[in-house]
Amino acid sequence: MIYLDLGRIAPLYTTPMTKTLEIDIRSAEGLKVNRRPVKRKTFAVARIGEKSRTSNPDESGGSNPTWNFKSEIPINSSVQFISIEVFYRTGSRRVKKIGEAKIPATDFMGRYSPEGHFNFLSYRLRDEFGDKCGIVNVSILVKPDSTESTTAMNDYGACSSQAAETGLWRPRSEPLSIDGYGGGRIVTGVPIWCVIQRPT
Numbered sequence: 001m002i003y004l005d006l007g008r009i010a011p012l013y014t015t016p017m018t019k020t021l022e023i024d025i026r027s028a029e030g031l032k033v034n035r036r037p038v039k040r041k042t043f044a045v046a047r048i049g050e051k052s053r054t055s056n057p058d059e060s061g062g063s064n065p066t067w068n069f070k071s072e073i074p075i076n077s078s079v080q081f082i083s084i085e086v087f088y089r090t091g092s093r094r095v096k097k098i099g100e101a102k103i104p105a106t107d108f109m110g111r112y113s114p115e116g117h118f119n120f121l122s123y124r125l126r127d128e129f130g131d132k133c134g135i136v137n138v139s140i141l142v143k144p145d146s147t148e149s150t151t152a153m154n155d156y157g158a159c160s161s162q163a164a165e166t167g168l169w170r171p172r173s174e175p176l177s178i179d180g181y182g183g184g185r186i187v188t189g190v191p192i193w194c195v196i197q198r199p200t
Contacts, residue, residue: 019109020143021048021075021082025055027066028086028125031098031134037063038098040088044136047083048073057089063134072143079105084136086125099125099133108140115144 023046031038041057042065051073058065075082082105086098101123108119118141125134 018074018076019115021073021108022141022143023053023071023073023082024139025067025069025084026137026139027064027068028137029064029135031063031065031086031125033088033096033098033127033133038088039063040090041065042086042088042098043067044069045085045087046071046073047085048075048079075105075109075142077109081105084123084125084138086134086136097128099127101125101136103138103140109142115142117141 025044025046028042028044031042039062041059041061043057044055044067046053053069053071053073055067055069058067060066073082081102083100083102085100087095088098089095103121103123107121109115118139120137120139122135122137124132125136127133
């Protein structure tokens with residue numbers, strides 16, 4: 001017979017940690033509906049699970065809107081994706097969805113994206129049929145804990161300084177592919193590797 005010391009056994013699960021995500025839905029490019037450029041005012045929605053934040057509409061309207069909408073959303077470590085959706089209103093005030101981009105949490109949380117740094121990211125929007133309908137540009141920052149080590153922040157100093165001086169947006173060498181979204185279509189993302197350190 002084998003006896004187990006339950007006091008020495010590690011728990012089988014841990015409670016997910018909650019962080020605060022600061023997201024700026026900046027703009028979009030080449031928005032299309034039924035392959036035609038969008039001419040109406042648009043707005044964007046950031047979603048994490050059941051939580052959402054909605055931008056003000058772009059007053060100029062058109063297929064290249066600018067929102068510069070900043071908001072904060074709680075996120076825990078179990079979240080795998082966040083989504084950015086873009087909508088417009090018809091003449092009868094009905095809301096129509098243009099497209100959606102799903103952003104893997106690993107693009108802004110984890111080893112290559114330290115807390116307290118802005119990640120400038122661009123993603124392909126796709127409509128309900130999985131067809132390309134534009135690009136959305138966002139910046140995402142995971143707010144650091146007060147106990148975060150400054151050493152990790154300094155490791156990215158050179159990259160941050162270069163990006164700040166040149167305004168360089170550097171895409172990954174390989175596009176992201178997310179299976180099972182848009183009827184099995186591939187959703188590609190173009191995240192920026194160099195991150196910008198948040199001003200203190």
